[in-house]
Amino acid sequence: MSVIQIENVTKSYKGTILFHEAYAVIEKGKTYGIVGPNGSGKSVLFKMICGFIKPDHGSVKIHPDYRNKHTDFPQKFGIIIDRPGYIAGKTGFENLRKLADIQNLISDKDIKNTLEQVGLQPESTQKVKHYSLGMKQKLALAQAVMENQEVLLLDEPFNGLDQDSVQNIREMLLGFKKIGKTIVLTSHNKEDIDLLCDHVFQINKYQLKQIL
Ligand SMILES: Nc1ncnc2c1ncn2[C@@H]1O[C@H](COP(=O)(O)OP(=O)(O)OP(=O)(O)O)[C@@H](O)[C@H]1O
Numbered sequence: 009m010s011v012i013q014i015e016n017v018t019k020s021y022k023g024t025i026l027f028h029e030a031y032a033v034i035e036k037g038k039t040y041g042i043v044g045p046n047g048s049g050k051s052v053l054f055k056m057i058c059g060f061i062k063p064d065h066g067s068v069k070i071h072p073d074y075r076n077k078h079t080d081f082p083q084k085f086g087i088i089i090d091r092p093g094y095i096a097g098k099t100g101f102e103n104l105r106k107l108a109d110i111q112n113l114i115s116d117k118d119i120k121n122t123l124e125q126v127g128l129q130p131e132s133t134q135k136v137k138h139y140s141l142g143m144k145q146k147l148a149l150a151q152a153v154m155e156n157q158e159v160l161l162l163d164e165p166f167n168g169l170d171q172d173s174v175q176n177i178r179e180m181l182l183g184f185k186k187i188g189k190t191i192v193l194t195s196h197n198k199e200d201i202d203l204l205c206d207h208v209f210q211i212n213k214y215q216l217k218q219i220l
Contacts, residue, residue, distance in 0.1 A: 016066035028214035041201040044211030086157030096137035141168035
């Protein structure tokens with residue numbers, strides 16, 4: 009079953025072409041890597057998948073199981089795109105609790121378990137404004153996965169992480185893979201891509217070229 013179908017998508021900004029008649033299919037339960045140089049359109053692709061921006065032509069089709077009746081944002085999707093806007097004066101837990109309150113699907117304990125899973129201290133009183141880059145990244149990962157979403161769109165999930173943390177997050181994602189989640193991620197690190205991905209699309213000449 010295909011979760012996402014990118015069909016004939018063309019997108020440009022002020023005369024800069026990013027995609028021209030691009031196609032790709034994301035199948036349920038597989039892990040995909042999207043690779044390409046800086047500025048090639050990986051984040052823009054993720055934003056189109058999430059319905060935050062529209063293609064100029066063509067379409068991004070989301071399987072009905074994941075369509076949301078009320079918004080363009082698909083349901084059962086956990087995402088990292090750019091850096092989430094946190095409330096700087098609150099702790100990691102408080103930030104996640106606020107986000108979780110939107111759907112109210114998970115308990116405080118679930119949030120704390122997720123913080124621990126990504127390598128943050130659940131009970132820490134440190135405010136997010138004092139977080140390091142890597143800690144902010146872990147918080148972004150926590151918000152993406154905390155609700156046990158079926159599909160994860162992760163733009164540069166390993167950004168800013170130290171080696172042990174990279175290992176921890178790789179293992180977390182491999183665990184998600186094992187239980188059948190669908191994962192689409194970008195990384196500039198070939199090792200992450202080789203280790204995690206079943207399939208790889210490379211942005212090449214405005215197309216999504218499947219290289220694995
Ligand atoms: N809202 C926008 N308005 C104008 N240009 C934009 C907009 N959003 C993205 N772009 C441009 O589109 C191009 C692709 O950006 P994108 O962030 O998708 O690249 P990327 O492949 O994710 O890069 P990186 O590897 O550096 O993260 C860039 O040149 C960027 O400046």
